[in-house]
Amino acid sequence: MSLEKLNALAERAKTDFKDGILDVAFAYGELTLTVERERIIEIMTKLKDGEHYRFHQLIDLTGVDYPKRDLRFDVVYHLLSLTKNLRIRVKVMTDETVPVASLREVYPNADWYEREAFDMYGILFANHPDLRRLLTDYGFEGHPLRKDFPMTGHVEVRYDEAQKRVVYEPVKLVQEFRKFDFMSPWEGASYVLPGDEKASS
Template sequence: MHYGDRVVYILLSLRYNARIRVKTYTDELTPLDSICSVFAGANWYEREIWDMYGVFFANHPDLRRILTDYGFDGHPFRKDFPLSGFTEVRYDDELQRVVIEPLEMTQEFHHLLQTTLFLFYRSFLTFPLPVNMAEEVKLQTAPFDARFPNQNQTRNCWQNYVDYHRCHKIKGEDYEPCDYFKRVFRSICPNAWVEKWDSQMEEGVFAAKI
């Protein structure tokens, strides 16, 4: 997995002493076809990529976490995953069992600006993007009394709100990975903005195409 939206396969031929590198593109909502039916040894590699980066492989025989614990939230090798993690796992002497508690930090988590890093790799694509990916979301003008000091923070808030609703529209209301976007925009967006956008969604006048 090459961070951004590229997945790289490196195939080694022992007979011809040669390597082939195959690059493909994906995103958080688009699965890749598993190659386990062709290369059985890719089974655990694809499980590790899913566990660490969140890339979903369709038709994998047993796609589940392989390095992290059961019930782990998030994908540790992604740049938007905090170094400290979201929870603390420790052994409680009084309860005599392992407990999982929310992590308390003295400062807020840093949020990745998707508009700068993720879009960088689009210039390497040699085929036309689908309409829903090629269309650029324009930032809705926020109230001046509620804007972030940095416009990128405002854009990050807006983009995650849009991605959340697009994810559910594409994958369905029961697709849990979509909730990641909700956790992000809920942590950085003022409540007044979210209430306003929710109202616009209900009235069908929301600024972005979902």
């Protein structure tokens, strides 16, 4: 992808959106625009329909969790312009309580992407007509892609032979399963593998 074209695109976006662009970054030959959350509909509409942009395809929408930040989530949009042969990434920042405007009216395929981001991260999208879980079960607790979600989850599912049905139970781990010694799988063997410093310490 041409860096010159991306540079020109970044300069045009800074001119067109002025203070709506919070940051412009180039990494690995890709352009990322961080924009004002309140102006996401306006900016994405212009990126889709504007003569100099023509990003007609929303390729993906996802979340990223930074739990130590005040605005812990990034909502990340990946756009493709076939007419300009360019890809860009657009980001907005939010938290657990402030919704981001839904992009369904601009990109109809944002519908399921937004539901997935809500399910996995708990990111809210304003004016989404059906914001409910998409990948997890109806009674699922929490949001599994958050960094503070426990590795074991909250419930376990098993088939109960006596009841002849699937049952949900709180996760119960005995203490020995919570201790990890990080030793080699060959610990206790009568020989030491070359380079296995942990076995000798």
